[in-house]
Amino acid sequence: MAAEDADRVSEAEEARAERLDEDDRLKPEFVEAVREALQEDAETDVRDLVEPLHPADIADLFEILPREDRPALARGIADLMSGEVISEMNDYVRDDLLESLPPDAVAGIAEQLETDDAVALIEDLDASDQAAVLAEMGPEDRAAIESALSFPEESAGRLMQRDLVAVPEHISIGDLIDYMRENADLTTEFWEVFVVDPTHRPVGSVQLSWILRTPRGVAIADVMKRDQTLIPADLDQEEVALRFQKYALISAAVVDKAGRLIGQITADDVAHIIQEEAGEDTLLLSGAGEGDINEPIRTSYSQRVRWLIANLGTALVASLIIAAFGAAIEQLVALAILMPVVASIGGNAGTQTMAVSVRALAMNQLTRSNTSRVIWREMRVALLNGITVAALIGAATAAIFTPMLGVVIAAAVVLNIITAGMAGVLVPVIFDRLDQDPAVASSVFVTIITDSMGFFAFLGLAVASGLVG
Known part of the structure; x- marks a missing residue:
């Protein structure tokens, strides 16, 4: 055999x-x-x-x-x-x-x-x-x-399983074991038994490991865990995932508005949510919509093109700023050569901060209680990054062109990276305060801020320094 x-x-x-x-x-x-x-x-x-x-x-x-x-x-x-x-x-x-x-x-x-x-x-x-x-x-x-x-x-009510094991608190461990053995209609996949009062409100839970190791004569009420995390049925699935992560849950009871037990959510359900939400936020930041290679071409087109058009608008704003300094650029061609460097560095810095902020908001790490502290933290990080990058680009520019141009581009880079750091936090926070998904449109606004500030700071400092008339 x-x-x-x-x-x-x-x-x-x-x-x-x-x-x-x-x-x-x-x-x-x-x-x-x-x-x-x-x-x-x-x-x-x-x-x-x-x-x-x-x-x-x-x-x-x-x-x-x-x-x-x-x-x-x-x-x-x-x-x-x-x-x-x-x-x-x-x-x-x-x-x-x-x-x-x-x-x-x-x-x-x-x-x-x-x-x-x-x-x-x-x-x-x-x-x-x-x-x-x-x-x-x-x-x-x-x-x-x-x-x-x-x-x-995308609420707990849609996500929950109706099949669960719930028993009254007056029975013993032996009664519970007999009930589970004799009832052929019970669900086959569960990690804990929910204990309910006469109105079917959960008052505790008992893990299967406790049931197996407790003598039959002990009352359920004496071994059950009364402190439990209850999930409202209308709670958003992203908040459900956060509670599972925060409290290291394997399963949790779902209750209706009256507090009655109506279902359970298990860790395998939450694993799918975490994967979906993480991928969704990444794709929204890029403006790629759902980003599914199996979705219809028309759907992909409509989801992506609107953000490309929005980016076209941000590019036009930046172009208007460049046009305002057209005479200065004509006098010093080096300005045209170096402008993309300032804008690109600011854009990348803004994207870094924005990604951190959106994730922090999604994970409930960035709240009203610590917004000012997070902004101050990101400003200090931006200042350090700005000084480091400015020193490198300033030295290279001074060696290739002129020392004054090196000073100008270094100052512009510092200003733009600091601006990018502030925008990378404030834009997602503002969207969150307005009950909008901060991952959806943050990138468009951060891009227009960093591009516009980069061009304005660099060209404006060039004119103010006397490099061009």
């Missing part, structure tokens, strides 16, 4: 090695073999190729294949299209695939999933498609999903 098990493990490892590289990515030759089988309508071959893959790898295969090949793949591996595969898919790929499936098929997939994953599957469908899918679901599953959809998007 052991030899047979070893042979099966060996075969599985060989099959995995044929399909995945050392970084657990699908090999190009394997993807090409699947495409060839699809083009030849060899559904049996397709299934034999895909069957050994993990559901997450099957989801990756859908994302890698061209859009036109995905429906054929879904038909060829229909029995492998579990809810786990669908939940692992990229949103755009998943939505595109679901549109090709009848409502009863989508409902069947949704019923296999945890409530939070089922909600993620259905929430992006059109209202008519949502209604058709929900109509095909069982009453209990439909009610749970409709309840979740009543909460705001």
Whole structure:
């Protein structure tokens, strides 16, 4: 028996090695073999190729294949299209695939999933498609999903799982163990048991490790942890992730406005949030929208072009400042050579500070209580950076051109980096105070400030110093 098990493990490892590289990515030759089988309508071959893959790898295969090949793949591996595969898919790929499936098929997939994953599957469908899918679901599953959809998007209510274990505080550890053993309908994935009062408000929790190590006769009330972090159902998912990180939570109870227990959020749900939010802020800072390579070209175009047009406006403002000093530039060509240096250094300094500030706001490290201290800190960092860079560029300019021009560009660099440091903090903070996402438009405003200040400081100091008339 052991030899047979070893042979099966060996075969599985060989099959995995044929399909995945050392970084657990699908090999190009394997993807090409699947495409060839699809083009030849060899559904049996397709299934034999895909069957050994993990559901997450099957989801990756859908994302890698061209859009036109995905429906054929879904038909060829229909029995492998579990809810786990669908939940692992990229949103755009998943939505595109679901549109090709009848409502009863989508409902069947949704019923296999945890409530939070089922909600993620259905929430992006059109209202008519949502209604058709929900109509095909069982009453209990439909009610749970409709309840979740009543909460705001990206809230704890959408994220939470309805399946949990909750017991009254008057029972003993032995009663709890018997209850969990005898109740076949309990969820199979949980790390703690929630203790509730007669009105179903959570009053404590008991970790599974405590249950296993406590004598049967001990009352739940004597071992439960009364101090717990409760998550309001309407709390934004980013705030949920921060609470999990701050308090090192594995799971947490979700409560409604009346304080009643209605669900739980677990660490695996939060891991997805952290990944999504981190990537989202990075892309928003660059003006790339969602930045998904699977999103429609028209969507990518509309999300990116508006920020390019905004940047065009900032460039025109900077051009007007340069035009105001046109006569000075004509007298000293070196000014035109060195202007981009001042603006570029200021822009990079502003981007550094802005990235730090946006992250600090997202992590609740930058608040109303410490804004002035953070601004003063970044100003000191900017001053040190400005002096260091100014000394280098000033010395080089003095050696190549004239000492006075070296002094002018050094002073301009210091002024611009200090301005960039202040803008990099103030612009995101102002957006945050206005209840706007500081990652969305901060880069545009910081760019216009650093570019304009860089050109104005350099050219203005050149004129004021007498380098040009």
